[in-house]
Amino acid sequence: MPRQARPDDGQPRPSTIRDVARHAGVSVATVSRILSGTYPSAPATRTKVMKAVRELDYVANAHARGLAGVRPKSVAIVVNSVVSPHYAHVAQGVQDQAVREGRLCIVGTTGGDPEHELATVQLMREEHAEAVILVGNIVADDAYRERMADYARALALAGSQLVLCGRPPLGDDVPAVVVEYDNVGGAHAITSHLLSAGHKRILFLGRYDGYSTPDSRLAGYRRALADHRVPHDPGLEVQGRMQRSAGYRMMIERLDAGPRDFTAVFAANDQIAAGARAALRERGLRVPDDVSLVGFDDLSPAEDIDLTTVHVPHEELGRTAVRLALGSEKPGTAQHVLLGTHIIVRDSVRPYLDR
């Protein structure tokens, strides 16, 4: 007996469009048309059908609908993790815009593992997401570029659109939308803020070579130094991940290694800043009286620790990504948007009077 014969074994099952049609005494096509609301129909029929729908508690089967050629209404977002505030805010932006455009949102996490990322993108491809949004900084080596380009092409082939959010572009021949924000500009601005206050020895916390985000922030820092004709001391660039614990560790080690040779600190993000601040306090140094401190992101702890930082339009990033992806008439288009960043001045910087 074929599986499909489905003997009436008493097991109730969700009702189908056929059940509704039978119940209302019309054809399935009529039900389909009335539900999609794209065709005119007799009010009486309409009423009958809606009544049947309600009585049978019918919901359409999204798989069947997707199969039958209707563009599946969903966008996918792939992030390293949802708990990181930056990703969470971007994800929120994606969500908002997706809902506004009547789309479902699928979220995948990779934990920062490229292999896992590949698998996740594959999965999204199976699901026929209208757009796949990759967010987060990564190692920008050649292998990566190659793979991304392949994703983009495969997605374009399937009528979908790859979006790189907060990642560097891949080149004009790759059909991907890129939505970035101005890391270099923000870092330049906040370093200048410190320099204008008289600081010349500024510790950079969170250098992480090969990763696009810290790399650009470091670049902005260096450029500001150069613009202000302040000598660049590589010894002031401390390596570390972009986490609170790393910030704490970097600062403790630096302070314990010898006499303090800096008057201000630029943390590559607010979490590092929070960790560094805890370390400073532990060693009896106050912010901003003894040491000035700035961060980057304008996220969660920033306000609580009165941190002067660079505001990043996280939600806007996500919203723009969706808008661009769905807006482009032809999927597989290359576009590039750069969102601005700006300083938020709180109370973590004091002028340094050089003598």
Place this chain on the structure above:
Amino acid sequence: MPRQARPDDGQPRPSTIRDVARHAGVSVATVSRILSGTYPSAPATRTKVMKAVRELDYVANAHARGLAGVRPKSVAIVVNSVVSPHYAHVAQGVQDQAVREGRLCIVGTTGGDPEHELATVQLMREEHAEAVILVGNIVADDAYRERMADYARALALAGSQLVLCGRPPLGDDVPAVVVEYDNVGGAHAITSHLLSAGHKRILFLGRYDGYSTPDSRLAGYRRALADHRVPHDPGLEVQGRMQRSAGYRMMIERLDAGPRDFTAVFAANDQIAAGARAALRERGLRVPDDVSLVGFDDLSPAEDIDLTTVHVPHEELGRTAVRLALGSEKPGTAQHVLLGTHIIVRDSVRPYLDR
């Protein structure tokens, strides 16, 4: 001309199982069997098919597969918002466990609006999610109970499972899994902590009647007071939402309304605590020297402001929800789990010496 005739208009399209079959010189059934790996097959055929798959860059169509009767491998999570740290952490837990069990994760947000929630659950039903996880506190009135019960039954009918995460149970006859954490116990413990330190006038910040989470925390507070034979003053319970800004506002208003009539503050969550702390500082009061302060959740700002608080197993909540939902052999089962909470002592409480 029927849509399906699909003239070869030069538009490349994603390859189907049929393309693979043709390319490998076998039947679609063979390809299907080899890809699912559930049937024995000749090694030579296997190789041919895998080669074709690689060459054509074939990925299966999840819709078709879903339609053909394979349980769609996805769980859905519905939250108020992903940026709220609590939801983010629960979502992360759900993600983790979902991935571990080989499932895709669909995230929907409601913005706290019941109507929107209904629509979202409906959507998840269309998608045939294996489990629908609702997280977050809500108004627990009769209309809500009714609607939830309906969800649960509809989902069960479709072979799915409703999970209520951090929400009160609905009753034994409703086929839903409930995963809660001990709000009352945690609130009781931390209030006792304050009472043991000699505080008798404890301000409760964030009463919000009708919402399950603040309600239970308030209940724990009251019970601790009663257990310690400390008179209960309703005037110490301040109404407000569970947000930083509300915490700030509540505290400012209280301080400006007259002489301070409390020595300690129990904020219904860490965000309220952070806002209240900012307000206290603004009015020249230090934590913990002048006022003791505790929170609930053990999330983001808690560590940075040295807050003694109640730890909630956020991720574990999400993981348990998925495990239970997928583990129950028969969907539509009722289960109930209560996860424990415990105090994290930092540095926001000082003994109060009563005279």
Place this chain on the structure above:
DNA sequence: CTGTTAGCGCTTTCAA
């Protein structure tokens, strides 16, 4: 305005 019907791409009998 409504009914009939042919697929969408896949899995799973059944037969060989």
Place this chain on the structure above:
DNA sequence: TTGAAAGCGCTAACAG
């Protein structure tokens, strides 16, 4: 071990 064919639930020609 493999192939042929039915059918999952839905939509969109096409023909009334």
